[in-house]
Amino acid sequence: MRRDHFLATSIDTLVEHLVAEYSVTPLTLHEEQRSMDREEAQIDVTGRFDYAQAHSGPTIAKGFRFTFFYPFSGDANLWKLRPNTWSTVLPSAEVDARRSLLIIRIENTSSASPEQLKQTLDSQLSNIRNYIGWQAQMLSAFNEQLPRQIRESVETRRKELEKLDGVSAVFDIPLVKKPGMPDFKPIEMAKKVSRPLPRVPATGVKPEPAINAEAFEEILRIIRHAGASFEGTPQTYAAIGEEGLRDNMLSHINVIFEGKATGETFRKYGKTDIRIEEESRSAFVAECKLWGGQKLLGETLDQLLGYLTWRDCKAALVIFNKSVAGFSGTQEQVRPALTTRPGYLRELSAPSGEWRFVFQSKEDPSREVTVHVFMFNLYVAPDRAGKKR
Incomplete structure (x- = not known):
């Protein structure tokens, strides 16, 4: 993998790509889709006690040959590998990797009973199932630890490259917390095909600053705290529109952080509600919108993504519901919309x-x-609108 891929691509995407590439799909035999062919055949019965041999050379008798076709899924190379657990009786079958078929052939003389033929097939299948099961246990353990091992390797590789180039891919945006401001006590809340890696310029990757994870989570805590206070007194904000709610949210951020948050600033293709920038480029952007359905939510996301110019940028969508009574139903629309x-x-x-x-x-x-989405419920029933608390 090119060195620039490690600098231009997020660790999560690299891990996702490599896990999909190196994880192994266990074999699955789809017995419900089996098919069969049958034909008359000449059977070699040399050495069988029930056939006397009065001459030298092979003894041939009339019989039948049954061919069973079992579709399978998983890595066809696994048919060639023996698991740690195994038996002295090895399975016998032919693998057609191109068509993903396991082919079992059984033949016997015409004197053989149907029960004998079925018993032979059942014995073969039982043995094959055992080997598949033993392999699956090993592969489950391998695939389970693979993401952790790959992430450790990717992080180590990226650090090595950054050290080699003498750069750091992420510089902290200098968000300075005002002296004496208390921390918010977090609210107790309960908390899933290999994707091709994006192309990177042949000229290499220039590392860019980005807001660090701690600052991002701190901003989100402020928005969460402010939104909860809005929900506590929804009548207070009944007459306030999108811009007023944005300004109120902006004031909460600027109380904690000095100077960097601005509202309604022209940036690139449009205006953004709240932004924090460094070196004239937005490192954090928040878009505040009144709920207007899934279509508007998707358009708001497109608008938000249009503002952002940094790699690994952080953003937030803050949605205020003032028009729909069934808030839980509104929340259920967020994930499919985005x-x-x-x-x-x-x-x-x-x-x-x-x-x-x-x-x-x-x-x-x-x-x-990275886009974090909030939805705050400011709906006030008509019979309560205008009433004092």
Whole structure:
């Protein structure tokens, strides 16, 4: 793999690509799809006690040959490998890797009973099933530890390359927390084909700064805390529109962090609601929107991705529901609306009631954008609107 791939591609994508490449799919015999062929045959019965041999050379008798075809899935090379657990009786069959078929042939004289033929086939199949099962146990253990081993190797390789080039792929954005500001106490909340790697320029990769994980999580905690306070007094915000909610959220961020957060700033193809930038490039962007259905949510995501120019950038979608009474039903629409968008890569873990996704940059497939999605419920029933708490 090219050195630039390790610098231009996120660790998660590299791990995902390599795990898919090096994991081994165990064999599965699809017995329910079996088929059979039969024909008359000349059977060599030399040495059988039930056939007297009055001459030298082979003894041939009339008989039948049955050919059974069993489709299989998994890595065909596994048929050539013996598991750690094995028996002295080896399975006997022919493997057609091109058609993914296991072919078992059974032949006997015309005097053989149907029960004898079936017993021979059942014995062969039982032996084959045992070997498949023993292999599957070994492969399960191998595939289970593979992601961890690959991640460790990728992280080590990236560190080596960064050290060799004398660069760091991620520089912390200098978000300075104001002296004396308390930490938020986290709310107790309950918390899944090999994808081709993106192309990277032949000229190499220039490392770019990005907001670090700690700063990103701190900003998300502020948004989470502010949104919870909005939900606690929804009547207060009943008359406030999208811009007012954005300004209120922005003030919460600027109370904690000095100076870097600005609102409604022109950037690239449009305006973004909240951004934190360094060296004139947005490292964090948040888009605040009133809920208007799945279509609007998808369009908002496209708008958000259009602002972002950095590799491994962090972003947030903050959705306020003021119009729909069934909030749980509204929440259920978030995941299908976003995971079907072009450029979707994967979903990451997030607290209950929130979502976190990774997308490809719209302008450069080697760049990835992490988008954390919040949805806050500010719906006020008509019979309660305007009433004092």
